[in-house]
Amino acid sequence: MPAKMIPWSLPARDTAWQTRRGGELLEEMQTRRSCRYFSEKPVEAGVIERAIEIAHTAPSGANRKPWHFVAIDDPQLKREVRLAAEQEERTNYSERFPPAWLEALEPIGTDANKAYLEVAPYLVVLFRVDYEIHDGNKIQNYYPMESIGIMSGFFLMACHMLGLATLTHTPSPMKFLRDLCQRPANEKPILLIPVGYPADDAVVPDIPKKPYRDALTWNR
Numbered sequence: 001m002p003a004k005m006i007p008w009s010l011p012a013r014d015t016a017w018q019t020r021r022g023g024e025l026l027e028e029m030q031t032r033r034s035c036r037y038f039s040e041k042p043v044e045a046g047v048i049e050r051a052i053e054i055a056h057t058a059p060s061g062a063n064r065k066p067w068h069f070v071a072i073d074d075p076q077l078k079r080e081v082r083l084a085a086e087q088e089e090r091t092n093y094s095e096r097f098p099p100a101w102l103e104a105l106e107p108i109g110t111d112a113n114k115a116y117l118e119v120a121p122y123l124v125v126l127f128r129v130d131y132e133i134h135d136g137n138k139i140q141n142y143y144p145m146e147s148i149g150i151m152s153g154f155f156l157m158a159c160h161m162l163g164l165a166t167l168t169h170t171p172s173p174m175k176f177l178r179d180l181c182q183r184p185a186n187e188k189p190i191l192l193i194p195v196g197y198p199a200d201d202a203v204v205p206d207i208p209k210k211p212y213r214d215a216l217t218w219n220r
């Protein structure tokens, strides 16, 4: 049955406001970096929940919100995640990554050591839910891949806007996360995101960024 339609609008903004706000937002987003050196400084759990609540506002195919968040702050579980991730990454770096991939990773300076997985106060695992079971019936979700990608962006941006550092981490294959988090078979771990404050001596690779104009075409 079609839903009842309700009035909806946005606050009126003029071009001057949009120009100023756009500049501010750009400046703020340009300071986002992937963080691999976290501080142990605690973050209120409510702040993490708020970032998740913000991410959960993302659009999704047929409004299904085909995702599940697992927020980890238990040191024992963080340790288990670190050990399992490092085991996969050791195989990735020594056997699975082809030479071209290793070459692409070289400037970023990553390796199989994932100490930050125990240092960051939170690990947030984003699970994609491809289908749901209701009353014993399998209900397919729509565009789950696209939906979780959009939602992940919302989450990363929310964390950044709240002054928190994140790392978009994919220690693949990530099935170990489903096992460790005891999630059901219809949930597939897509991203493992440490969240917290950067360490006082944090560094990031000084890597070139493709100018946005190279990624934009107006019309044909």
Ligand SMILES: Cc1cc2nc3c(=O)[nH]c(=O)nc-3n(C[C@H](O)[C@H](O)[C@H](O)COP(=O)(O)O)c2cc1C
Pocket: 032, 033, 034, 035, 036, 108, 110, 167, 168, 169, 170, 171, 204
């Ligand atoms: C889908 C995806 C997977 C990524 N996986 C990893 C990862 O497993 N480990 C890691 O250290 N960084 C990972 N990154 C972070 C990228 O290396 C990083 O975004 C890129 O180098 C640009 O740096 P910046 O985020 O600081 O701008 C990933 C990023 C994306 C979008």
